[in-house]
Amino acid sequence: MPTYKAPVDDALFLLNDVFHIERYGNxxxxxxxxxxxxEAILREAAKLSExxxxxxxxVGDKEGCKRSADGSVTTPAGFKDAYKQIVEGGWIGISAPQEFGGQGLPMTLTEIVNEYFCSANMAFAMYPGLTQGAIAALIVHANDAIKQKYLPKMIEGVWTGTMNLTEPHCGTDLxxxxxKAVKQGDGSYKITGTKIFISAGEHDLSDNIIHLVLARIEGAPAGTKGISLFVVPKFMVGDDGAIGARNGVSCGSLExxxxxxxxxxxxxxxxSxxxxxxxxxxxxxxAMFVMMNEARLGVGIQGLALSEVAYQNAVVYAKERLQGRAITGAKFxxxxxxxxIVHPDVRRTLMTMRAFNEAARALVLWAGLKSDVAHRSGDAKERQAADDALGLMTPVIKGVMTxxxxxxxxxxxxxxxxxxxIAEHGMEQFVRDARIAMIYEGANGVQAMDLVGRKLGKDGGRALMAFLGELGAYxxxxxxxETMKPLVTALGQGSGHLQQASMWFMQNAMAKPDNAGAGATDYLHLFGLVALGYMWCQIADAANAKLKSGGDAARFNAKLVTARFFMERMMPxxxxxxxxxxxxxxxxxxxxAEAF
Incomplete structure (x- = not known):
């Protein structure tokens, strides 16, 4: 059976020594x-995860969820008790506003906790994760009445949330x-239609499920310009907050x-x-894009999370499995x-995973801090710059990390x-679970096109130029x-390739848009390599500082070796x-087409 140990010390190093979280104290x-x-929050999250x-x-993989004839859904054994601990610990509302019962702590902490939960049990972690996305959308776009009625219970976790976009004939092209939605005399709407692939759409973990549903109001324009967002509870909620009659929403089947x-x-x-x-x-x-962007960052974290737990178990196996002799002579x-683990190709495999995991975790925290600045800073220019960076990096994090x-x-x-x-070792489940992250919340080819087609040219390329400028200044x-020069040189080469690719699109994609489409995925991954390389430079710089101050030599030298591996073997x-x-x-x- 697989094991997992949450990388708390690595997260603390990133927060304190790489990104200096104390600088955000204002x-x-x-x-x-x-x-x-x-540290207390992360240690407790680790304990719950492990x-x-x-x-x-x-257990969840083998049992799955079960749907009864009445449409109700039962989650696997142990899930209800585990979810109760999520509620009791206040984990859903770590970063939610205090006025609605949240703790108001940085979003960056929630991202770290979500990595741990997803590594431990991705299928389970989706229930609170989707609720957090729904909360984010309601905070930004709902009126006060809706916020007061739904947010406290969702933040507490006794009610959960979903997002309902996809229909049988309609996925990416919304x-x-x-x-359809038909307006009623009291200001409410009657919603009629079918949605598919709705994660956590029906279950037994919470008292109520609050669905966010895209629908078209009667007479609305065709296409995306005529789509509205609605909050549709599983059970009606009275003005006093009490749960009432069942609403006209049901689970038709489980996929x-x-x-x-x-x-x-x-x-x-x-x-209706x-x-x-x-x-x-x-x-x-x-309104839905607020939730979708939150979800895309969350899905990127899922990619990291499963890479991390798979890596941890592969390391254990590589140290224990006896096969052959080292090509340089017997080591044992x-x-x-x-x-x-003595074999170079096994080492290459493990180092590749490790080099990705540590830099990807840094990129998640970098993005989390940008999100906190964008939502919390009192300086308009700071908010804009952070929002630019976050918007640019969201498709990269979602696409590359998954x-x-x-x-x-x-x-x-x-x-x-x-x-x-073989199932008992758990590795094939990690493969199967990780596969969906490349598909949902916008398939990765769509993320690549979003980056090339929308994000690069947005506001005259302001976000891209700022990022390239940041790399150049660094x-x-x-x-x-001298200790940083080899890493910075490799980063500069990668950054140069990113600039060349960006310029090539500017010169060749306007007249022939297929050039952008054909190169979008390669551009996404080129961008990702440069972003991860930037993270490795910052990690190495902080590791050097820790070594100079008497830090754990084995630990921080390992980071320097891994940084070098990334630049030598992955950045090219x-x-x-x-x-x-x-x-x-x-x-x-x-x-x-007929030639295919």
Missing amino acids: LPGFSDASPDVI DVLTPLNR GLLRT EKMGIHGNSTCVMNYD ATGWLVGEENRGLN PDKPADPI DVGFANTVSAQQLYGGHGY AKEKSAD ETATRLARIQAGAASTMELP
């Missing part, structure tokens, strides 16, 4: 996040949406799927269900064979050999440091990505 909520408070959620991961069996993925039927408008009419996508002559996260679970499975294909600052891929981009779309688009 932001609301940060003054309450003292070093002792932060002792409660991890043992339920295979302009095809058919679910039979490849992984995340412990999460109830539902077909949801809305039959009562709902209330969130935000403005025909502006539903704007007293044993019948050497453990496979692509690479999945690839790393496969690599970990491969390291186990045949045992990786390289200039650190280039005189930016040249390949650039070459593919500059090849254009000709050979990709030349064959007629």
Whole structure:
């Protein structure tokens, strides 16, 4: 059975020594996040993840969710008790506003906790994770009455939340949406339609489920301009907050799927269900994008989380599994064979996963701090700059971290050999669970097109130019440091390739848009490599400082070696990505459809 240990010390190093969280003390909520408070929260989250959620991961996979004839859904054994501990610990509301019962602490802490929960049990972690996304959308766009009625219970966790976008004929292209909303005399709406792939759409963990549903009001314009967002509770809620009659929403069936069996993925039927408008009419996508962007960052964290737990178990196996001898001579002559960790290709596999995991975790915290600045700073320019950076990096985090996260679970499975294909070792579940993260909340090809087609040119390329400027300034600052020079030089080469690719799109994608489409995924991953390389430079710089001050030599030297590995073995891929981009779309688009 797989094991998991939450990387608390690594998160604390990133917060305190790499990103210097104390510098954000002027932001609301940060003054309450003292070093002792932060460490206590992360240690408790680790304990819950390791002792409660991890043992339920295979249970959830084997049992799955069960739907009864009346449409009710039962979650796997142990999930209800585990969710009760989530509620009692206040984990859903760590970063939610205090006025609605939250703790008001930095969003960055929630991102760290969510990594631990997802590593331990991704299917379970989706229930509170989706609720946090729904909370975020309601905070930004709902009126005061809706906020007062729903947010306290959702933040407490006794009610959960969902997002309902996809329909049988309509996934990425939401302009095809058919679910309709008919306005009533009391200001409410009757919602009718069918939604599919709705995670946590029906279950037995909470007293009520608050659905956020996209629908088209009668007479609204066609396409995406005519979509509105509605809050539709499973049970009606009285003015006093008491739960009333069942609403006209039900689970028509559970999807039979490849992984995340412990999460109830539902077909949801809305039959004149009562709902209330969130935000403005025909502006539903704007409101839902708050939740979708939160969810995309959360899904990126899922990629990291499964890569981390797969890596941890692969390391244990590599140290224990005896097979063959080291090519340079026996390392353990007293044993019948050497453990496979002596073999260079096994080391390459493990180092590749490790180098990704540590830098990806840093990138998550970098983005989390940007989110906190964007939502909490009193300085308009600071908010804009942080929001620019977050918007630019969201498709990168979602796309790159889930692509690479999945690839790393496969690599970990491969390291186990045949045992990786057998369920009892747990590696094949990590592979199956990780696969969905590349698909939902916008398939990764869509994330690549969002980056190239929307984010690069947004506001005249302001976000991209600011990021490239930040990289340039950092390289200039650190280039005189001999210990940093090799890393900064490699980062500069990757950054140069990113600039060349960006310029190539500007010159070649306007007249021939297929050039952008054909190169978008390579650009996404080129961007990701540069962003991860930037994180490694900052990690290495902080590790050097810790060594100079007498820090744990073994621990921080390991970070320096891993940084060097990333720059030597992973960063050079930016040249390949650039070459593919500059090849254009000709050979990709030349064959007629019938030739396939």
